[in-house]
Amino acid sequence: MNPLNRLVVATIPFVPRSIVRRFSAPYIAGAELGDAVRAVGEMNREGACATLDVLGEYITKQEEAWAAARVYKEVLDAIVANRLDANISIKLTQMGLKLDLALCREVVAWLVGEARQHGVFVRIDMEDSTCTTDTITVFRAMKEEFDNVGIVVQSCLRRTLADVQALAALKTSFRLCKGIYVEPRPISWRDPEIIRSNYVLLLEEMFRAGCRVGIATHDARLVWSALALIHRMGVPPDGYEFQMLLGVDPELRRIILKEGHRLRVYVPFGRHWYAYSVRRLKENPEIAGYVLKGLLGRA
Amino acid sequence: MNPLNRLVVATIPFVPRSIVRRFSAPYIAGAELGDAVRAVGEMNREGACATLDVLGEYITKQEEAWAAARVYKEVLDAIVANRLDANISIKLTQMGLKLDLALCREVVAWLVGEARQHGVFVRIDMEDSTCTTDTITVFRAMKEEFDNVGIVVQSCLRRTLADVQALAALKTSFRLCKGIYVEPRPISWRDPEIIRSNYVLLLEEMFRAGCRVGIATHDARLVWSALALIHRMGVPPDGYEFQMLLGVDPELRRIILKEGHRLRVYVPFGRHWYAYSVRRLKENPEIAGYVLKGLLGRA
Numbered sequence: 376m377n378p379l380n381r382l383v384v385a386t387i388p389f390v391p392r393s394i395v396r397r398f399s400a401p402y403i404a405g406a407e408l409g410d411a412v413r414a415v416g417e418m419n420r421e422g423a424c425a426t427l428d429v430l431g432e433y434i435t436k437q438e439e440a441w442a443a444a445r446v447y448k449e450v451l452d453a454i455v456a457n458r459l460d461a462n463i464s465i466k467l468t469q470m471g472l473k474l475d476l477a478l479c480r481e482v483v484a485w486l487v488g489e490a491r492q493h494g495v496f497v498r499i500d501m502e503d504s505t506c507t508t509d510t511i512t513v514f515r516a517m518k519e520e521f522d523n524v525g526i527v528v529q530s531c532l533r534r535t536l537a538d539v540q541a542l543a544a545l546k547t548s549f550r551l552c553k554g555i556y557v558e559p560r561p562i563s564w565r566d567p568e569i570i571r572s573n574y575v576l577l578l579e580e581m582f583r584a585g586c587r588v589g590i591a592t593h594d595a596r597l598v599w600s601a602l603a604l605i606h607r608m609g610v611p612p613d614g615y616e617f618q619m620l621l622g623v624d625p626e627l628r629r630i631i632l633k634e635g636h637r638l639r640v641y642v643p644f645g646r647h648w649y650a651y652s653v654r655r656l657k658e659n660p661e662i663a664g665y666v667l668k669g670l671l672g673r674a
Numbered sequence: 675m676n677p678l679n680r681l682v683v684a685t686i687p688f689v690p691r692s693i694v695r696r697f698s699a700p701y702i703a704g705a706e707l708g709d710a711v712r713a714v715g716e717m718n719r720e721g722a723c724a725t726l727d728v729l730g731e732y733i734t735k736q737e738e739a740w741a742a743a744r745v746y747k748e749v750l751d752a753i754v755a756n757r758l759d760a761n762i763s764i765k766l767t768q769m770g771l772k773l774d775l776a777l778c779r780e781v782v783a784w785l786v787g788e789a790r791q792h793g794v795f796v797r798i799d800m801e802d803s804t805c806t807t808d809t810i811t812v813f814r815a816m817k818e819e820f821d822n823v824g825i826v827v828q829s830c831l832r833r834t835l836a837d838v839q840a841l842a843a844l845k846t847s848f849r850l851c852k853g854i855y856v857e858p859r860p861i862s863w864r865d866p867e868i869i870r871s872n873y874v875l876l877l878e879e880m881f882r883a884g885c886r887v888g889i890a891t892h893d894a895r896l897v898w899s900a901l902a903l904i905h906r907m908g909v910p911p912d913g914y915e916f917q918m919l920l921g922v923d924p925e926l927r928r929i930i931l932k933e934g935h936r937l938r939v940y941v942p943f944g945r946h947w948y949a950y951s952v953r954r955l956k957e958n959p960e961i962a963g964y965v966l967k968g969l970l971g972r973a
Contacts, residue, residue: 533929533933536905560925560929561925561928561929561932564894564898565894566894566895566898568895569894569895569898572895572898572899572902573898573902576902576905
């Protein structure tokens, strides 16, 4: 990131929430489950499948873990009732990962079991690097008991190649992304070109092991690299899907769909929109404009 | 190099020696052997091994060749006496390469023989392109007689792929670097991206031939590429080591060591610090500041 962008990012906490909310409107389905169901319905009609994310992370009270799981249970019911082509994505810090690992396991096991009864797959999201090891531990425990669960790995982390090698032995279903959290240099690569190259290396590793992969990226070069790899390695259509965030580059989404690839849209909804919005804001090239508007009070 | 940097580089000869010396302090262990022993000891404690370089090159009198070899003999004694995990790097123009090839061979053969008795490996450095052919000739002669000797090749030179193919047949121990000397276009690549890609091609060639390689670079992209290649080709831990210069990116050094790779630090010392310092100065991004300080007389 160049110094100007770093400066701009540093001012984000001072941007009024109303501005952040307006900025993030295209990226979030809405505050209510009904909004999310509508957004997924739209994506399904466009030919894309979806994954539903109830916004929220880093809970501070144990009861919030069960509360989050119960909201996801409503999501599962809504998926079945509305015959949505969708699964769910969950964040473990929303289910107590940082409070009590045993509690987190218990809550997630209950939810994955519920999802299984609903015929729905559960993707365990990856968060910042303080969560990586524990998230993998919980995933492994779920994987022993259930077949409807997968994990996310990030190509920006130096450890990921080793993680993928270990997890590929379990025929893990992966989502592969670059990783949006800013991590310290000793554990992560910084150069965007390295992060890209590592992404392709990891993808090849996953395909070679016969794992299913959600290719989560909006980077046109990575989309090309993935298509080239799928072609070269003869990966079958059910061996992969592309994944994109709601609101990010809808044209690319339509292009990939039109070419006949499976594509899943990440649809977040709920009241806890702030942390997610800030992450979207940080990676947006037009961020300076929004920040400036906010600081000048042009809300 | 952009035109501004070229201009700045052209002014380096006019920068006072005091400024050059101050700039180069982190890159040189000191003037005396004791300084070098201390620096190597520090590196060893950090988990890195080292290679010791007695600064000096392009001698103009024959007796200087034997004088240089005798200093290296003291270095060998110091390595053994202080139980340092270190070898030595020698420059052939410091041992008469440009004066008398037969003399140079004789001096180097004596030194490599001494090193062998001390159980120390000798790396023959590569200098500018007027030295390449003769350096390889001397290396080949040493390689016939001794097993404790290796050479350096540069990925910026167009001839290097052919050199590597020929030398790989002898199971040569290589150090691979990009090459710091500015060479004419007919014999060298200029585009940093080509020099990088050629580096990876050469490294793959060396690994495929089963040669041991010192991967000498501070370029994070090349470090990634080397790690990816080591992974893909299943190169064993004793088949390679990373190599870095004293004072350059200590954080990267610690990262590589922490991940369990062998890493060797190039530790130069001695009174002839000027030419080496100017090469470091030329490749430093903050060079303009130093040059400006020098020209404004703010020593």
